[in-house]
Amino acid sequence: xxxxxxxxxxxxxxxxxxxxxxxxxxxxxxxxxxxxxxxxxxxxxxxxxxxxxxxxxxxx
Amino acid sequence: xxxxxxxxxxxxxxxxxxxxxxxxxxxxxxxxxxxxxxxxxxxxxxxxxxxxxxxxxxxxxxxxxxxxxxxxxxxxxxxxxxxxxxxxxxxxxxxxxxxxxxxxxxxxxxxxxxxxxxxxxxxxxxxxxxxxxxxxxxxxxxxxxxxxxxxxxxxxxxxxxxxxxxxxxxxxxxxxxxxxxxxxxxxxxxxxxxxxxxxxxxxxxxxxxxxxxxxxxxxxxxxxxxxxxxxxxxxxxxxxxxxxxxxxxxxxxxxxxxxxxxxxxxxxxxxxxxxxxxxxxxxxxxxxxxxxxxxxxxxxxxxxxxx
Ligand code: SF4
Ligand code: SF4
Ligand code: SF4
Numbered sequence: 001x002x003x004x005x006x007x008x009x010x011x012x013x014x015x016x017x018x019x020x021x022x023x024x025x026x027x028x029x030x031x032x033x034x035x036x037x038x039x040x041x042x043x044x045x046x047x048x049x050x051x052x053x054x055x056x057x058x059x060x
Numbered sequence: 061x062x063x064x065x066x067x068x069x070x071x072x073x074x075x076x077x078x079x080x081x082x083x084x085x086x087x088x089x090x091x092x093x094x095x096x097x098x099x100x101x102x103x104x105x106x107x108x109x110x111x112x113x114x115x116x117x118x119x120x121x122x123x124x125x126x127x128x129x130x131x132x133x134x135x136x137x138x139x140x141x142x143x144x145x146x147x148x149x150x151x152x153x154x155x156x157x158x159x160x161x162x163x164x165x166x167x168x169x170x171x172x173x174x175x176x177x178x179x180x181x182x183x184x185x186x187x188x189x190x191x192x193x194x195x196x197x198x199x200x201x202x203x204x205x206x207x208x209x210x211x212x213x214x215x216x217x218x219x220x221x222x223x224x225x226x227x228x229x230x231x232x233x234x235x236x237x238x239x240x241x242x243x244x245x246x247x248x249x250x251x252x253x254x255x256x257x258x259x260x261x262x263x264x265x266x267x268x269x270x271x272x273x274x275x276x277x278x279x280x281x282x283x284x285x286x287x288x289x290x291x292x293x294x295x296x297x298x299x300x301x302x303x304x305x306x307x308x309x310x311x312x313x314x315x316x317x318x319x320x321x322x323x324x325x326x327x328x329x330x331x332x333x334x335x336x337x338x339x340x341x342x343x344x345x346x347x348x349x350x351x352x353x354x355x356x357x358x359x360x361x362x363x364x365x366x367x
Binding site for chain 1: 115116117133136138139140141142144145148149151152153223224225226227228231232237238241242245264265266267268269270302304305306307340342366367
């Protein structure tokens with residue numbers, strides 16, 4: 001692997017790890033992560049509108 | 061007698077043995093598809109993001125689609141650290157292996173490619189140029205999600221103006237969501253509750269548009285294998301940005317590749333110009349599917365960690 005590729009790879013790896021840590025540590029991000037974890041049938045109905053746009057009688 | 065039976069058996073098994081990597085890959089894809097639909101077998105939803113085209117809201121989905129999570133966070137004006145880290149880490153470590161081995165819409169495209177229609181290829185420069193469409197789509201969707209986020213930031217209620225696309229703009233049209241979520245829910249709620257004929261009159265614009273896009277993509281991938289991955293998919297485009305210098309990837313041994321037979325490039329569904337690389341195949345389209353490795357009789361290609 002060339003030096004340029006190595007630098008590129010290490011740069012991406014460090015960005016990825018830093019962002020992952022921020023996502024786990026920062027409270028606002030934790031909120032989003034909790035939302036992702038809590039994603040269940042109760043919250044699913046509103047979320048589903050993206051797939052059901054123009055859908056005839058979805059819950060009739 | 062025994063020898064002739066052996067010969068017959070090996071002749072019979074040859075097509076299977078020659079395609080063993082593809083068979084293993086298809087089995088892995090099917091098993092992962094089963095796990096992604098784990099709710100069906102009593103598995104829980106997991107707080108995991110994967111860079112694949114499978115709708116988070118599919119009825120039995122166990123994981124989040126990372127591109128949907130990215131749009132979702134942005135549309136609530138939260139910087140998508142988690143989604144970006146998933147794209148960067150997957151791309152940098154395993155490249156686009158998830159595309160070759162895990163993505164359900166990739167599996168659909170592989171299955172469609174088995175339909176014996178006449179397959180076509182585009183020229184290498186055209187393949188690269190068309191690949192830019194996916195980058196434009198990804199950029200447009202991200203910008204759209206950010207605009208929705210800004211609107212949300214000014215007042216929660218304003219976001220509703222964006223209708224069904226208010227959380228995840230791309231998911232209102234993408235063919236993977238049409239296949240795995242919309243059509244499923246339509247069959248479950250739409251068809252069952254009423255007669256099909258009565259429903260048709262009430263179909264609305266977006267639903268028909270979704271179906272039209274889906275059919276166009278289906279025809280496209282039947283003619284050009286993995287065309288959606290190569291030219292349209294924003295998940296693949298974002299992953300490709302980080303996968304060019306990935307740790308895991310294909311390596312070519314020029315000492316073994318003496319014939320220059322080109323079988324590898326012929327076999328590659330992504331039309332990667334393998335022979336234009338000296339050693340490491342650093343191409344953002346490569347999905348580590350190993351079709352080229354299987355096609356090379358000289359054993360000049362291998363999948364390896366390349367640091
Ligand atoms: S590029 Fe293809 S395989 Fe990869 S996520 Fe998109 S549809 Fe799936
Ligand atoms: S270069 Fe090889 S591994 Fe990569 S996409 Fe093409 S056939 Fe698959
Ligand atoms: S199939 Fe193998 S030997 Fe033939 S051109 Fe490709 S790498 Fe070289």
